[in-house]
Amino acid sequence: MSGRVPSPLSKKWLLSVNPGTGFHMDERYEPAAVERSAQQCWNGARSFAATEDPSKEKFYCLSMFPYPSGRLHMGHVRNYTIGDVLSRFARMQGRNVLQPMGWDAFGLPAENAAMANGVAPAQWTRDNIAYMKKQLQALGFALDWEREVTTCDPSYYRWNQWLFLRMREQGVAYKRTGVVNWDPIDQTVLANEQVIDGRGWRTGALVEKREIPMYYLNITAYADDLLGDLAMLSGWPERVKVMQANWIGRSEGTEITFPLAEDARSVLRTAGQEVESLKVFTTRADTLFGVSFMAIAAEHPLALAAGTRDPALQEFVDECRRGSTMEADVATMEKKGRRTGLHVLHPLTGKPVEVWVANYVLMGYGEGAVMGVPAHDERDFEFASKNGIDIVTVVRPRDGSWQRVEAPWRASYGELGITVDSGEFSGQESRAAVTAITTALDKKGLGRKRVQFRLRDWGISRQRYWGCPIPLIHCEQCGEVAVPDDQLPVVLPEDLLPDGSGNPLGKTPSFWKVDCPTCGKPARRETDTMDTFVDSSWYFLRYASAANARAMVDEQVKYWLPVDQYIGGIEHAILHLLYSRFWTKVMRDLGLVTVGEPFANLLTQGMVLNHIYSHQPAVGRQVYFNPLDVDEEEQDDVKRWFVIRTDGSRLEVNYDGLGTMSKSKNNGVDPQSLVEKYGADTARLFMMFAAPPEQTLEWSDEGVQGAFRFIRRLWKIVYQHVCAGSAEPLERAMLNTTQKDLRRAAYQALVKVTDDIGRRRTFNTAIAAVMELLNAASRFDDRSPQGRAVAQEALEIAVIGLSPIIPHACHELWKALGHHEAIIDVSWPAVDKEALSQDAHTLVVQVNGKLRGRISVAVDADEATIRSAVLADETVKRFIGDTVPKKIVVVPKKLVNVVV
RNA sequence: GCCGGGAUGGCGGAACUGGUAGACGCGCCGGACUCAAAAUCCGGUUCUGGCGACAGAGUGUGGGUUCGAUUCCCUCUCCCGGCACCA
Numbered sequence: 001m002s003g004r005v006p007s008p009l010s011k012k013w014l015l016s017v018n019p020g021t022g023f024h025m026d027e028r029y030e031p032a033a034v035e036r037s038a039q040q041c042w043n044g045a046r047s048f049a050a051t052e053d054p055s056k057e058k059f060y061c062l063s064m065f066p067y068p069s070g071r072l073h074m075g076h077v078r079n080y081t082i083g084d085v086l087s088r089f090a091r092m093q094g095r096n097v098l099q100p101m102g103w104d105a106f107g108l109p110a111e112n113a114a115m116a117n118g119v120a121p122a123q124w125t126r127d128n129i130a131y132m133k134k135q136l137q138a139l140g141f142a143l144d145w146e147r148e149v150t151t152c153d154p155s156y157y158r159w160n161q162w163l164f165l166r167m168r169e170q171g172v173a174y175k176r177t178g179v180v181n182w183d184p185i186d187q188t189v190l191a192n193e194q195v196i197d198g199r200g201w202r203t204g205a206l207v208e209k210r211e212i213p214m215y216y217l218n219i220t221a222y223a224d225d226l227l228g229d230l231a232m233l234s235g236w237p238e239r240v241k242v243m244q245a246n247w248i249g250r251s252e253g254t255e256i257t258f259p260l261a262e263d264a265r266s267v268l269r270t271a272g273q274e275v276e277s278l279k280v281f282t283t284r285a286d287t288l289f290g291v292s293f294m295a296i297a298a299e300h301p302l303a304l305a306a307g308t309r310d311p312a313l314q315e316f317v318d319e320c321r322r323g324s325t326m327e328a329d330v331a332t333m334e335k336k337g338r339r340t341g342l343h344v345l346h347p348l349t350g351k352p353v354e355v356w357v358a359n360y361v362l363m364g365y366g367e368g369a370v371m372g373v374p375a376h377d378e379r380d381f382e383f384a385s386k387n388g389i390d391i392v393t394v395v396r397p398r399d400g401s402w403q404r405v406e407a408p409w410r411a412s413y414g415e416l417g418i419t420v421d422s423g424e425f426s427g428q429e430s431r432a433a434v435t436a437i438t439t440a441l442d443k444k445g446l447g448r449k450r451v452q453f454r455l456r457d458w459g460i461s462r463q464r465y466w467g468c469p470i471p472l473i474h475c476e477q478c479g480e481v482a483v484p485d486d487q488l489p490v491v492l493p494e495d496l497l498p499d500g501s502g503n504p505l506g507k508t509p510s511f512w513k514v515d516c517p518t519c520g521k522p523a524r525r526e527t528d529t530m531d532t533f534v535d536s537s538w539y540f541l542r543y544a545s546a547a548n549a550r551a552m553v554d555e556q557v558k559y560w561l562p563v564d565q566y567i568g569g570i571e572h573a574i575l576h577l578l579y580s581r582f583w584t585k586v587m588r589d590l591g592l593v594t595v596g597e598p599f600a601n602l603l604t605q606g607m608v609l610n611h612i613y614s615h616q617p618a619v620g621r622q623v624y625f626n627p628l629d630v631d632e633e634e635q636d637d638v639k640r641w642f643v644i645r646t647d648g649s650r651l652e653v654n655y656d657g658l659g660t661m662s663k664s665k666n667n668g669v670d671p672q673s674l675v676e677k678y679g680a681d682t683a684r685l686f687m688m689f690a691a692p693p694e695q696t697l698e699w700s701d702e703g704v705q706g707a708f709r710f711i712r713r714l715w716k717i718v719y720q721h722v723c724a725g726s727a728e729p730l731e732r733a734m735l736n737t738t739q740k741d742l743r744r745a746a747y748q749a750l751v752k753v754t755d756d757i758g759r760r761r762t763f764n765t766a767i768a769a770v771m772e773l774l775n776a777a778s779r780f781d782d783r784s785p786q787g788r789a790v791a792q793e794a795l796e797i798a799v800i801g802l803s804p805i806i807p808h809a810c811h812e813l814w815k816a817l818g819h820h821e822a823i824i825d826v827s828w829p830a831v832d833k834e835a836l837s838q839d840a841h842t843l844v845v846q847v848n849g850k851l852r853g854r855i856s857v858a859v860d861a862d863e864a865t866i867r868s869a870v871l872a873d874e875t876v877k878r879f880i881g882d883t884v885p886k887k888i889v890v891v892p893k894k895l896v897n898v899v900v
Numbered sequence: 901g902c903c904g905g906g907a908u909g910g911c912g913g914a915a916c917u918g919g920u921a922g923a924c925g926c927g928c929c930g931g932a933c934u935c936a937a938a939a940u941c942c943g944g945u946u947c948u949g950g951c952g953a954c955a956g957a958g959u960g961u962g963g964g965u966u967c968g969a970u971u972c973c974c975u976c977u978c979c980c981g982g983c984a985c986c987a
Binding site: 064066067069104107108109180181189190191192193194195239240242243246247249325326327328330331332333379455456458459461462463464531532533536569570571572573574575576606607609657658659660689690691692694695696697698700702703705706707709710712713716755756759760762764765767768769770771772775778842844845846848849850851854886887888889891894895897898899 | 901
C-alpha cells in the first residue's frame with residue numbers, strides 16, 4: 001500500500017472538510033484509526049448496553065458462546081459477525097436489542113492444557129478469556145459486555161447446583177449405574193475422544209468398560225413434549241427439526257414377553273435371580289411367527305449367568321464388553337454372536353426359541369433383548385445367515401413379486417405385506433396383524449401396546465476436575481444428602497493440577513472431607529462434576545438476569561425470552577439444542593420461566609474450510625502444513641505443491657482437499673493477523689460475502705484482499721463526492737432520465753438489502769446489491785446540482801446498507817457525508833416507491849423454450865399487444881417461418897414462449 | 901451403518917414461488933497511467949465452432965413430468981455434519 005498523504009495546505013485537504021459539519025475526511029482508508037475511533041464512540045456512549053423497555057419491541061439476538069480455547073478461530077468470527085449484522089440491522093429498525101456474550105468455560109481442553117503446560121485449568125481458562133475478549137472487542141461486535149457470563153464462576157455454576165437439587169426433589173435427576181471407558185494404567189475414566197482404536201490416548205492400554213454410579217436427568221419423560229413442540233418452531237430450519245425428531249425416535253409398537261424355558265430359568269436361579277421372562281420391543285408384531293432366535297446384550301443378566309457354565313461363551317461376553325458402545329462403531333462392526341444353549345418360549349405357539357448373545361444388542365437401549373426375525377429384518381437376516389439359523393417367511397408382498405425370502409437380502413423383504421404361516425393370524429394385512437397379535441398377547445398377559453423412544457436419559461456425571469461440582473454428600477448414616485441451599489455454591493478449588501491419573505478432587509481431602517449436613521458426622525463430598533452441556537443449557541436465560549446474585553432468573557427473563565434469533569454451528573443441531581429445550585421445559589415446570597421453547601428462530605451456520613496439505617515421511621506420523629507456507633506450481637496442467645523447510649530445502653507435499661479449519665490439520669487462519677493486516681471490517685465483509693451463512697465457507701486470501709479493495713473503493717468514491725462540496729437538496733420533479741435511473745438503482749438496492757438481511761439472511765447477495773449500486777454510482781458522472789443530490793442519496797443508501805456489516809468504515813463515511821448523528825442511531829430508510837416506478841420493461845422471448853430475443857413493452861401492455869409484438873419480432877419470424885404457433889405462453893413481466 | 905445436508909464457469913457463489921443459467925466477487929487476458937513496478941482506472945472472460953452476425957452444448961450421473969427444470973419426482977456416485985464423555 002502506498003499513496004501520498006496530502007499536504008495540509010493542499011486544495012484537496014481543504015475540500016475534504018465537510019462544510020456542513022466541519023468534519024474532515026482522510027483521502028486514504030486507514031482501518032486501524034477508523035476502527036479505534038468508531039469503537040471509542042460506541043463505548044463512550046454505552047451504545048450496546050441493553051435496558052428493558054416495555055414500550056419498545058425487543059430483539060434478543062444470541063450467538064452460541066465460545067469455549068475459551070485460547071484464541072478466536074474463524075468459525076467464531078463467522079458466527080459472531082452474523083449475529084452482529086442482525087443485531088445492528090434490528091437496532092436501526094427501532095428494536096430494543098440485546099446481544100450478550102459469555103464463556104463456556106468448563107471442559108476437557110483446560111485439563112489437557114494443564115497436563116501439557118503445568119498451568120492450572122482456572123488460570124489457563126481466565127487468561128484465554130481475557131485474550132479472546134480483546135479479540136471480540138477489536139472486531140467491533142455490538143455486544144452488551146455488562147451481562148457477560150462465565151460458566152466457571154461460582155456465581156454462575158451455583159445455579160447449576162441449585163437447579164440440580166430442585167430436579168432431584170422432583171425426580172427429574174436420579175442415580176443409577178452407567179458404563180464408562182476405563183484406562184487401567186492411568187486408573188482414570190476417558191472421554192470417547194481420548195480412546196483411539198480401543199486404547200487409552202496417553203497410556204496405549206486397552207480400554208475397559210466399567211459400570212459406575214452416575215446421575216441422570218430424565219429427559220425421556222419430556223420426549224413427547226420435545227417432539228411435539230418442534231411443530232411450534234416455525235423459525236427453525238426444517239433439517240434441524242427432522243434431525244431432532246429422528247434423534248428422539250418415537251416408535252409405536254408392542255412389548256412382547258417371552259417366558260423363559262426351564263433351562264434358562266434354572267441357570268438364572270443358580271445365579272441367584274428369580275426371573276420368569278425376557279421382554280422385547282418390536283414395531284413388527286406381525287412377524288412374531290417368524291421368530292427363530294432371541295438376541296441379548298453381553299451385559300444382560302442371562303448372558304452373564306450362562307457364561308459361568310460355558311468358558312467359550314464367557315470369553316465372547318468379555319470380548320463384547322471390551323468393544324465400543326458408540327453407535328457408529330456398533331452399526332459398522334461385524335455382527336457376531338454365540339449361542340447360549342438356553343431357550344425362551346414363543347408366547348403364542350409355546351415353541352422353544354434359542355437365546356443368542358449378540359454384539360449388536362445394547363443393554364442401554366430397551367430391555368437389552370431383541371427378537372430375531374431373519375426373514376424380515378436385514379440385521380437379523382445377516383446374523384442368521386452367518387450362524388445357520390432358520391429363516392422363516394411370514395409376510396409376503398401385496399404384489400406377489402416373491403414368495404419366499406432367500407439370499408441375497410432385498411429391501412422389500414423388510415416391508416409391510418400380507419401375513420402367511422402365522423396360524424390364525426395368516427392372511428392379514430401387516431398393520432391389522434400387528435393389532436390382532438398385540439391384542440392376543442395382551443389377553444394372555446404376554447404383551448401390550450407401547451411407545452418406545454430412541455432417546456436415552458442424559459447422564460451428567462463426569463469423573464473430572466474442571467467442571468461444576470455435583471452438590472451432594474455421601475454419609476454412612478444418612479446416605480446421600482443434598483448440600484443445603486444456604487451452603488451453595490459448592491466451590492471448585494481452582495489451584496489443582498490434573499495429571500491424567502484420575503480426578504484430582506478425589507485426592508484433595510480439603511474438598512471432599514465434610515461433615516454430614518444432616519447428622520454432623522464425617523462424610524464424603526461427591527467428587528464427580530457435571531457434563532459441560534449442563535452449563536450451556538441455560539446460559540441464555542442468565543444473560544437476562546446476569547447481575548442477580550439472589551436468584552437464578554428473575555422478572556427480566558420474561559421481557560427478553562424467548563431468544564429471537566439464535567445463531568450457531570450446525571454441529572450443535574442435536575445435543576446442545578435438545579438439552580437446552582429440555583432444560584427450559586424443566587424450568588418452566590418449576591415455575592421459573594414462562595416460555596417452553598427458548599429459541600424462536602435458529603440459524604445454523606456452516607463450517608469454515610481451508611485447504612489441507614500433508615506429507616507422509618517414510619517413518620513416523622503424517623505431517624500437516626499450513627496453507628500459508630505452501631507454494632503451488634503448475635506444469636503441463638499438473639499441479640504440485642511445495643514447502644520450503646527451515647534448512648532451505650524444498651519438500652513436495654500432497655493436497656488433501658478441503659476440510660474444516662483445525663489444529664490437527666494445521667490449516668487454521670488466525671483472525672488476529674487478519675484484523676491486524678486489513679482491519680475488522682475487511683474480516684467481517686469477507687466472511688459475509690464469501691458464502692451464504694448456512695453453507696460451508698472456503699477460505700481465500702484473494703477473497704480477503706478483494707473485500708479490502710472494495711472498502712477502499714467505497715471510501716474513495718465517497719471521498720471524491722465529498723471533495724466536490726456539499727450537495728443541493730433533491731428536487732424529485734426536476735430529474736432527467738440518467739438521474740432517475742441512478743435513483744431507481746439505489747432504491748432497488750435498498751429493497752434488496754432490506755429483504756436479504758431482514759428476511760432471507762443472505763448477506764452475500766445483500767453485499768452484491770450494494771456493489772452493483774456502487775458500480776452504477778461510479779459510472780454516473782453528473783456534476784450538476786441535481787446530479788450531485790442524486791449521487792449523495794445513492795451513497796447514503798450504500799453506506800447505510802453496508803453499515804451492519806462494516807460498521808466502522810460506515811461510521812466514518814456517514815460523518816463525511818455531512819451528518820452529525822452517528823450512523824448506528826439512524827433509522828433504516830423507507831423505500832421511495834416513486835423512485836422505483838418505470839414506464840416500460842423488457843420481456844424475454846423464447847421459441848420452443850429457447851431464448852431467441854427480447855422485446856420492450858409498456859408496463860400496462862395487455863396480452864394481445866404482447867402477442868402481436870412478439871410475432872412481429874424479426875428473430876421470432878426467422879425461427880417460426882410460416883408455421884402457425886400452436887401456443888403462446890405469456891408470463892406477465894417475465895417472458896413469452898412461442899410453441900411451434 | 902443410520903440420520904441430515906451438499907454438488908452450478910478456472911475459483912467462491914447468484915438465479916427467492918417451475919420462467920433470461922452464471923448477478924457480485926476472485927483469478928486470468930488486454931488496454932490506460934508510470935522511467936518502471938505496485939496501486940488505481942477502463943474493457944474482456946461458461947465451453948465448442950465461426951473473422952463475424954450467429955449457431956450448438958451446458959447446472960455431479962442416468963431417467964421422468966412440463967410449452968419451459970439448477971428448481972419437482974425416481975436412480976446412482978462422490979463430499980461434508982451428527983451419532984449421546986470434544987465443544
